[in-house]
């Protein structure tokens with residue numbers, strides 16, 4: 046699954062760089078030139094890029110947890126293999142993105158420590174529960190689908206190492222999405238029980254997918270650093286609209302009902318009624334839809350979501366339990382002498 | 386093990402002491418015998434032996450792969466990274482150690498192996514490699530001393546597995562997905578939806 | 588033909604014994620994906636867990652073709668007592684990487700030898716299948732063996748942890764060599780000799796252990812000692828099996 050790199054508006058930035066160098070840097074970006082680690086860049090660019098890559102890396106490895114819960118219960122050999130490979134891919138994405146972040150000046154160990162002590166965040170969507178097998182299908186279809194849309198725009202950004210990593214990662218996201226689509230199709234072609242399991246999971250994940258892209262950007266977003274410096278290249282609202290245009294008709298054709306829902310503190314649905322806003326506007330080609338509950342979004346991002354504590358705790362356990370292995374190879378008693 | 390995912394966890398106040406990061410390695414893979422090694426990703430590892438092991442089990446299994454090389458990030462020297470393709474120079478010579486030359490075809494693209502040159506130091510190696518490999522297309526050159534480029538050995542040639550691995554590739558699902566959609570959508574609608582996927586999303 | 592026909596077939600029980608080992612090894616290890624001590628080794632261990640599951644599937648597919656069954660049904664729908672995996676493969680690792688590592692290494696070394704032997708069997712394409720799996724199994728043995736040495740010699744702390752894990756597993760390890768079927772009570776019957784295979788395994792394992800600065804002694808159990816290979820599983824196996832088949836059993840007669 047993984048990441049909208051940074052769904053939350055970054056703090057206001059004061060740019061203190063040499064104006065001449067800054068102008069040259071911005072010119073290169075608007076010419077479509079890629080920025081490489083050795084190039085001059087404003088300190089605030091480096092800081093923001095690190096924040097974005099680190100947040101994305103954190104999201105990948107925390108994103109491995111909800112789906113990881115179902116590997117042992119996958120209902121066929123194919124699904125067991127595919128889910129293991131999918132979760133493994135997310136770990137690989139995290140590993141690559143931590144490397145991109147290291148090059149911007151922070152060690153992996155520091156990033157992991159900050160993650161497990163709650164100093165840094167990860168994508169909000171992983172703070173929701175995954176109570177049935179159908180949630181796996183919906184995550185891979187909707188959330189990985191949303192991630193591809195987002196990451197495609199990030200691959201069009203300006204920072205070389207991040208762009209290359211996005212291109213590499215997106216090849217694998219296509220597998221995640223296809224496998225998800227296959228699972229959703231299988232459930233919706235299945236028994237009554239499978240269909241209702243799919244509908245219930247869809248009710249849980251549809252609003253999370255809408256929130257995935259983050260709240261609306263400021264009206265002048267194009268003039269502010271993340272977009273001006275091509276750290277992101279499309280507005281959150283516009284990505285969300287593309288997502289709805291793509292997934293609403295597919296869901297309807299499959300026989301899924303797009304509901305407006307309320308949820309309890311465990312992230313489970315307490316009421317679901319068909320979205321009356323839903324419909325295709327023939328003149329614009331856009332689907333209208335009901336916005337997700339943005340109050341809930343802010344509550345969850347501040348740490349009060351259904352699974353925040355559980356996710357961070359499991360990552361912390363993994364970090365602590367594995368420390369002896371890292372110490373053993375770090376001491377390098379058997380290490381081959383380093384290359385000269 | 387999966388019980389660990391369910392039980393509530395609690396922790397001491399302090400984390401275990403920090404462990405420094407491993408050395409940083411850059412990994413390249415070759416799809417076929419004789420094909421260039423192309424940039425695949427990175428691993429952190431204390432030594433080249435483990436770096437290659439890690440690379441095999443990650444990048445070696447992303448797509449068909451017959452060989453892997455890696456070098457430490459710090460062992461590489463990158464030449465200038467211009468907006469325009471490099472012009473061939475006239476630096477030549479046969480003295481010094483061997484260097485592996487990587488070229489970059491487009492800015493923002495991925496490095497791949499092009500050959501080797503001899504040179505006494507990295508800057509000379511870049512100059513000589515420019516003479517040899519700049520062909521009006523290459524944007525940048527990277528050199529690494531041959532002695533610091535490590536490769537999977539003959540005895541462990543098997544990297545990509547021989548059993549069916551399509552479960553981890555998007556194309557492994559295309560046929561099933563198409564067949565299942567046929568219950569929900571007519572051929573034409575599905576085809577349009579699929580094309581849009583390829584054009585806009587994948 | 589039926590599942591019962593397959594279960595009563597002596598060669599099938601040898602194939603099942605390896606397939607079930609690999610299924611359960613992959614089952615338990617794949618659960619670590621995302622939680623291992625180092626990101627790079629997390630990915631590597633997960634690749635090997637996927638190999639183990641894939642290898643099990645290759646063997647189940649062979650049996651499915653021979654006995655006209657569904658490979659998933661063989662993998663998941665048998666009664667726990669009809670699985671032939673050994674006790675070692677299902678020992679819970681309690682989220683201890685040392686246990687996971689030692690267990691996988693002991694078993695992979697054994698599986699490689701088993702596949703060496705099955706590769707010589709002239710029965711349909713079974714030999715060919717096993718020859719291919721054997722080459723991939725060798726990758727695991729090399730990777731895990733190198734880690735045994737790294738962790739055995741890495742630090743005092745890691746040496747102690749690995750030694751403790753071996754102490755926990757050593758007794759169960761011998762039971763890998765339990766004959767899966769009453770038809771194999773003699774040494775010769777056990778697909779090329781139980782005693783000979785045990786000696787070969789113990790020699791290989793011993794060489795790596797001494798390089799790793801670790802100790803363990805293994806014994807070949809009596810023919811009469813009964814365990815997982817003959818369906819007498821520890822309690823944790825039933826729990827693992829129930830978990831593994833939970834979704835499948837919820838709606839048995841459908842595709843997932």
Ligand SMILES: [Fe+2]
Nearest residue numbers: 046047189221
């Ligand atoms: Fe993904």
Ligand SMILES: [Fe+2]
Nearest residue numbers: 046047135138
């Ligand atoms: Fe991802």
